[in-house]
Amino acid sequence: MFSQDNKPAPRNKIAIVTDSTCDLEPEIISQYGIHVLPLHIIYKDREYRDRVDITPQEVYDHLEEEIPKTSLPSPAEIYELFNRLHDQEFTHVLAIHISSGLSGTYQTVATIAQEFKDMVIEVVDSKTLSFGLGFSVLEAVREYQRSFNFEKVVGTAKEVVEHIKAYYVVSTLEYLKKGGRIGYVAGTLGELLHIKPIISINQEGKYITVTKVRGREQSLHKLAGILKEHVRDTLSNVAIVHGGAEQEARNLEKLAHELPNIKEVFFGQISPAMGVHTGPGLVGLLVYPVRQR
Numbered sequence: 001m002f003s004q005d006n007k008p009a010p011r012n013k014i015a016i017v018t019d020s021t022c023d024l025e026p027e028i029i030s031q032y033g034i035h036v037l038p039l040h041i042i043y044k045d046r047e048y049r050d051r052v053d054i055t056p057q058e059v060y061d062h063l064e065e066e067i068p069k070t071s072l073p074s075p076a077e078i079y080e081l082f083n084r085l086h087d088q089e090f091t092h093v094l095a096i097h098i099s100s101g102l103s104g105t106y107q108t109v110a111t112i113a114q115e116f117k118d119m120v121i122e123v124v125d126s127k128t129l130s131f132g133l134g135f136s137v138l139e140a141v142r143e144y145q146r147s148f149n150f151e152k153v154v155g156t157a158k159e160v161v162e163h164i165k166a167y168y169v170v171s172t173l174e175y176l177k178k179g180g181r182i183g184y185v186a187g188t189l190g191e192l193l194h195i196k197p198i199i200s201i202n203q204e205g206k207y208i209t210v211t212k213v214r215g216r217e218q219s220l221h222k223l224a225g226i227l228k229e230h231v232r233d234t235l236s237n238v239a240i241v242h243g244g245a246e247q248e249a250r251n252l253e254k255l256a257h258e259l260p261n262i263k264e265v266f267f268g269q270i271s272p273a274m275g276v277h278t279g280p281g282l283v284g285l286l287v288y289p290v291r292q293r
Contacts, residue, residue, distance in 0.1 A: 002017065006007060006183050012014065012070075012091045012148070013088075013089055013090045013091050013092070013110050013142055014092045014093070014094065014148075014150055014153060015035055015085045015090040015092070015094070016022040016032070016035065016091045016096070016137060016140055016141050016144070016153075017034075017035045017036075017037065017055075017081065017085075017093060017094065017095040017096070017109075018034060018035070018036055018037070018053075018095070018096050018097060018112060018133065018134075018137045019037045019038070019039060019072075019073065019097050019105050019133075020036055020037065020038040020039050020049075020271050020273060021039060021098045021099055021103075021129045021130060021270075021271050021273055021274055022036070022096075022130070022131070022133045022137050023130045023131045023134050023239075023268050023269075023270055023271060024131075024134045024138065024268075025139060025239055025266075025268055030140065032138075032141040034063060034137060034141060034236075035080060035081060035085070036051075037073040037077060037081060037105070037109075038050040038051060038052050038077075039070055039071065039072055039073060039103075039105070039271070040070065040071040040072075040073070040074075040139055041054055041059065041068050041069075041272050041273060042068055042069045042070065042071055042084060042274075043066055043068045044066065047153055048272070050070075050234070050271050050273040051271050051272060054272050055272060056243060056244065056270060056271065056275045057244065057268050058272070059272045059275045059276055060243070060244045060275060060279075060280045061246045062178040063175075063233040063279065063280070064270055067175065067178060068276055069276075070106055070273045070276050070277070071101055071107040072104050072108055073108070073109075074273070075108060075112055077206070078108060078109055078112045079112050079115070082112065082113065082115075082119070082121070082215050083116075084115050086113070086116060086118070086138060090119060091119060092119065092121075092122075092150045093113070093119055093120070093121040093122070094118045094121075094122050094124065094150070094153055094154055094157060095109050095113065095121065095122070095123045095124065095139055095159050096123075096124045096126055096133065096136045096140065097123070097124070097125065097126060097127065097133070097139050097293060098126060098128075098129045098133055099111055099127050099128055099129055099133075099201065099205030099206070100125045100205055101201075101204045101206040102129060102203030102205060102206070102207075103182075106123065106125045106126075106223075110123040110125050110253075113199045113235040113237050114185070117206065120150065120210060121269040122150075122154045123187050124136070124154070124157050124158060124161065125155075125161070125189035125205065126205075127161055127201065127203065127204075128161070128166050128201050128205065129166075129201075129274065130166070130239075130271075130274060130284055131153065131239035131241055131266060131268070131284075131286040132164045132166040132286045133141050133200070133210050133228060134266075135160050135164055135237065135239065135286065135288045136157045136159070136161055136164070138274070139156050139157065139159075139160050139288075140153050140154075140157040140160075141153075142156075143150065143156040143210065144196055145211070148226075153170065153243070154245075159291070160288060163288060163289055164286065164287070164288050165200070165230060165287045166200055166201050166270040166284065166285070166286050166287075167198055167200050167210065167223060167226055167285045167289075168199040168213070168278070168282060168283070168284045168285075169198060169199070169216075169219045169223055169282065169283045169284075169286065170199065170278050170279065170281055170282050171216070171279060171280065171281025171282075172195075172279055172281070174279060175276070175277055175278055175279035176207070176277055176278065179214065181282075184251075189280055190258055194214055194215050195212050195213070195214055196212065196213055196214070196216060196218070196219035197210075197211070197212050197217065198210045198211050198212070198213070198223065210226075214215075218247055220251070220252070220261060220283060223252060224255055226253060226285065227252065227255065227259070227285055227287070228255075228259065229255060229261050230287045231259055231260070231261040231287070234261060234262070234263070234289045234291050235261050235262075235263055235288050235290045235291055236261060236263065236264070236287075236288060237260055237263050237264045237265075237266070237287075237288045237290055237291065238256045238262050238264070238265050238266070238285070238286065238287055239265075239266040239267070239268070239284075239285075240252050240253045240256060240265070240266070240283075240284070240285060240286075241270050241282075241283075241284040241286065242266055242268075242269055242270065242271065242282060242283050243270045243271065243274065243275045243278050243279070243280060243281065243282035244275070244279075244280030244281060244282070245280065245281050245282060245283050246269070248283050249267070249283050249284075250267075251283065252283060253265060253267050263290050270284065272284060
């Protein structure tokens with residue numbers, strides 16, 4: 001895995017595992033051989049695997065008819081993946097997952113990992129989601145390419161967890177509230193006054209309000225200001241994500257390409273599982289300060 005012609009074969013065979021909320025593009029997942037556990041989208045009469053059987057837009061198109069439930073990967077799916085990695089002679093596994101404050105995925109994976117005694121398995125709580133999780137995964141696989149050292153790979157993933165910054169704007173808090181994912185964000189009265197919170201994630205991995213502004217346009221303007229502030233003096237990688245709000249997200253992406261101190265810019269749509277809880281209209285900003293090597 002990840003062997004290169006000019007490097008000796010690694011002594012340890014390391015697998016990187018994550019879940020479908022990481023929002024990494026399929027090309028990146030394929031390029032680095034990342035193993036992805038899909039969450040589930042559950043309607044009254046049907047069920048889909050996140051990003052496998054259903055797209056974000058298909059979720060948005062049917063929200064007025066039914067708001068589905070979401071579920072973490074089943075224990076059987078997790079066990080099957082670890083068993084397959086064992087059969088493929090992986091010696092070490094790093095599993096990085098959506099915040100334990102928002103999903104039971106991390107805890108379930110950690111529990112099942114204990115059954116595989118002859119593989120070294122480290123399970124990391126990203127304390128975030130979307131490309132915040134994606135950055136942890138991406139930097140981990142890049143470290144593996146550099147060092148083939150499991151301790152360094154795990155350390156890199158945990159370092160990203162400590163330094164990633166995530167900010168989100170949503171059109172309405174309705175879906176977060178209905179899905180029980182509201183965290184410490186409150187705003188019933190504010191919504192009546194068109195007050196829009198800028199949402200982030202705290203050290204518990206739960207949603208919090210960073211600031212509030214009036215109206216959609218001002219909330220997006222504030223998000224742009226937060227981006228500028230973060231990269232003013234620090235070299236960073238940036239991801240812009242959206243849920244049914246591509247044009248507004250593209251405007252933020254354009255700004256990111258114009259600013260100094262940004263090494264890489266990623267763009268994508270959030271997973272269907274997250275779209276269920278945010279509804280259409282999300283624009284997200286993820287910033288990771290690049291470690292100088």
